[in-house]
Amino acid sequence: MTGRDSTESHRAATPLELLFDLTFVAAFGVAGNALASSIAHGDILAGIGAFAFAMVAIIWAWINYSWFASAFDTDDWLFRVLTMVQMAGVIVLAIGLPTMFASIERGQPVQNEVMVAGYVVMRVAVIAQWLRAAHGNPKYRAVAKTYAVSIGIAQVGWVLLIFLPLDPLGFVLAAIVVLAIDWSSPILAEAKGAHYGGGATPWHPHHIAERYALLTIIALGETVFGTLAAAQSITAAEGWTVSSIMVVSLGVLMAFALWWVYFLVPSAPILAVRRSKALVWGYGHILLFASIAAVGAGLHVIGYVYDEHYHVSTLVAISSIAVPVLIFMVTLYLLHAWLVSAMPKNTPLQATVIALPVVAVLLAAIGWPLWACLLVVVISPVTIVLSFELGAWRTLDAQLAAVVEEGARASS
Template identity: 45%
Template sequence: MTDVDPGLRARLRDDLRHRLRPMTGRDPRERDRSATPIELLYDLTYVIAFGAAAELLAHHVSAGEVGPAVGAYVFAIFAVSWAWMNFTWFASAYGNDDALFRVATIVQMVGVVVLTLGLPVSFEAAAEGHSPNNALMVVGYVVMRVPLIGLWLRAARQDPEHRRTAVAYAVMIAIAQIGWVLTTLVPAPVAVTVALLVALALAEMAAPVVAERKLGRLPWNAGHIAERFSLLTLITLGEVVAATTGAVGALAGAQGWSVAAGAIAASGLVLAASLWWAYFLIPSRAILEQWPGRTWAWRYAHLPMFGSIAAVGAGLRVAAAAVEEQEVSLVQIAVALAVPVGAVIVTIFATWSVLMRSYDLTHVPLFVLTLIPLVAAVVVAAIAGRHGPVDLESPADTTALVTVIALVTLSAVVEVVGHELVGFRHTVRVVQAAEAA
C-alpha cells in the first residue's frame, strides 16, 4: 500500500476536525487565499435579506409611498451590509474555521433571519410616518453583532501583538449595540430618532479607521477581502436575475408567451451580465494586494454598491407589479429601473476612482454616453405613458414597456463597451505612474 503524504494527512486533519484552534491572526501577505465554505454559507443569509428589502421597496414604490420606502430601504441595507462587512473584516484577520468560530457564525446568521422578519414592520412604520427602526430588527441586529464581540475578545486574548486593537473593536461594537437598542426603547420624535440613527451609523464607520490608525493594523488580508466583496456582489446580482424571472413570469401569466416576454427576459439577463462585467473591470484584488492601505475607502464604496444592485431587482419587480395589477404607470417603471442602474454605474466609477486614487476626466464623455439611454427611457415613458397605468392589452403600451427596459439595459452595455475600449488603458497608465512614483 502506498504511503500517504504527510502534507495530505495534515490538510485532512485541518479540513475535517474543527476542534478549538489558536486565534493568533492570519498572514496578511498570504496570496491566493480564498473564501471558506462557512463564509459562503454566511453570505447566503445576507442575500436573502437583500432580496426581502428589494421586494418590500418594490411593493411600497408601486403603492406610491416612494419617500418612506426609500428611507426604510436605505436603513435596512446599511444595517445588513455593515454587519456583513464587520464579520468579513474579522474573518479575514482571525477566521480559523474551528468549531467555536463556526457556531458564532451560525448564530449571526440567525440574527440576519430575525432582522429580515422585522423588515415588513420597518417599511410599514416608515409609510405611516414613524421611525423605520423596530424591536424585531434591533433584536436581530444585536444577535448579528454580539457574537462578534466574543470573537474579538477571544482574538485579543490569543493575539497579544494586536490585543489593544481587538479590544477596541469589541468595545466599539458593544457601545454601538447599546445605542441601537436605546433608539428603540427611548421615545423620541421621528426626526430625532432618524438623526440619532445616522449619527450612530457614521460613528460606526469612522471608529474602525481611527482604531487601526492609532492602535495598529490588524492582520486582515487585502486579497481575501477583495474576493469576499466580489462574491457578495456576484450573489447580489442574482437578485436581478430572480427579479427578471418574476417579471417575465408575470407577463407570461397575463398574456402568455410573447415577443414582449422574450424581450424583457433577454433585457433583464443582459442587464445583470453587463453590471457583472462592469464591476469586475475594477482590478480590486490586484491593486489591494499591492497597496493594502486603499482597502478602507474601497470597502466603504461598496455600501451604496450592494444597495443599488439589489434596487435594480426592485425596479424589475415594479415592472412585474405593473403587469399583474396594472396600477403602475410607465414613468414609475422607468424611474424605478433607471435610478438604481444609474446608481450602480456611479458607484462602479466611484469605487474605481478610490481604488486607483485617480479621477480621469476622459471618463466623463463615457459617463454621459452611459446616462443618455437612462434619460431616454424616462422620456419615452413620459411620452408613451401620459394616459395613466400600463395597459398590456394595448400593443403601444407593451411596446413602450419593452423599449424602456431595453434602453435601461443599453446603458449598462455602453458602460461595459466603453471601459473595454477606453477605460482599461487609463487603469494601466495609473498603475504605471504609481509604480514609477
C-alpha cells in the first residue's frame, strides 16, 4: 500500500466501491423513513435532531473511506476484507437507527448503543487501513499515523458516550466535542504530513468527484422512494385524481431537477488544478447529501397528509420539503462559488429562485392546495436548469476555463 498515482488516467469507481455504496442506500432509507415518521407523529424537532445525528455519522464514515480508497486502494484481499467489515458496520448502524430515534422522541437518554457499535466497527477497519498505509510507504507515514490516532481517539469518545446517561441536550453537547475530534482528523493529518515532508495523501480528483456524484445519485434515490410512498397513500385515499397525479408527477420532477442542478458544475477539472479547494468542498457535501435525503423524507410525509390515521397539515408537509430544498440550493450555490473563487454571474436570479421554497411555505400557511405549493418548490431547481440551458452555461464555461488556465500556469 504505497499510494496511488493521483494523475493516472481513466481512474473510475471500482466494483467494490459500488457494492460499498449499496449499504448506504439502506442506511439513508432507514434514516429517511424514521424522520418522516417522526414528523407525522408531531415529534418534529426530535426527528430532525436524530436525523441530523444519523446522517452525519453515515456520511462521515462514507467520506473517510472514499478519500482513503482514492489514495491507497490496492484491491487486494486484505483491502477487500476490511472494506467488507466497514459494510457490515453500516448495516449494524442502520439497525440501531430506529431505537435512537425513538429514545430522542421520548426525551429519554439517547439509546445509541447499536448505532455506535456499527460506527465503531467501520472506523476501526479504517484505522487498520491507515496503519497499513503507514507501514507501506515511509512518505505517508506521518499523515497515515495521525489519521489512525485521531480516529482512534474519537472512537473512544463515542464508546464513552454509550455509558453516560445523558438527556438529548447533554448528549448533543458531548457529541459535538467528539465530533470535532473526529472531523479534525483530515485537517490535522494532512497538515502534519505536509510539515514532515511527506505531503498530502495522493487522492485522485476525478475519482473523488465521481465518488461524490455516485453518492448524490444514491441520496436522490430517496426522493424516488419518498414519492412512491406518498403515491401509495394518496391513491389509496382518493384514487387517481388531478391532485394525486400532480403530487406524484412533481415528486418525480423534483428528483430529476435536483440531479440536473447538481451536475451543472463539473468539480473534477477544478479539483485537479486546485487541490486546496477539496477540504471545504468535501465537508460541504455533508450538508448537501443530508438535504437531498431529507427531501425524500419530506416527499414521504406527503403520504401521511392523506392517511386518516395521522393529522399532518399541508403546511407541515410542504415545510418538510421546502426547507431541505432551500438548504440544498444554498449549499450548492456556495460550493460553486468556492470552487471557482467567484460568485455565479446569475446571482440575482439564483437569489430569487432560492426564495421560492420560502414562498411555498407561506402559500401553504394561507391555505393553498398541496400540489400548488409543491409546484412552487419544484420551480426553484427547474428554473436554474432552464437558465443554464438557455445560455448561462457560457458564463460557467468561461469561469471553468479561467480556473483551469490559472491552475496550469501555477503548476508550470
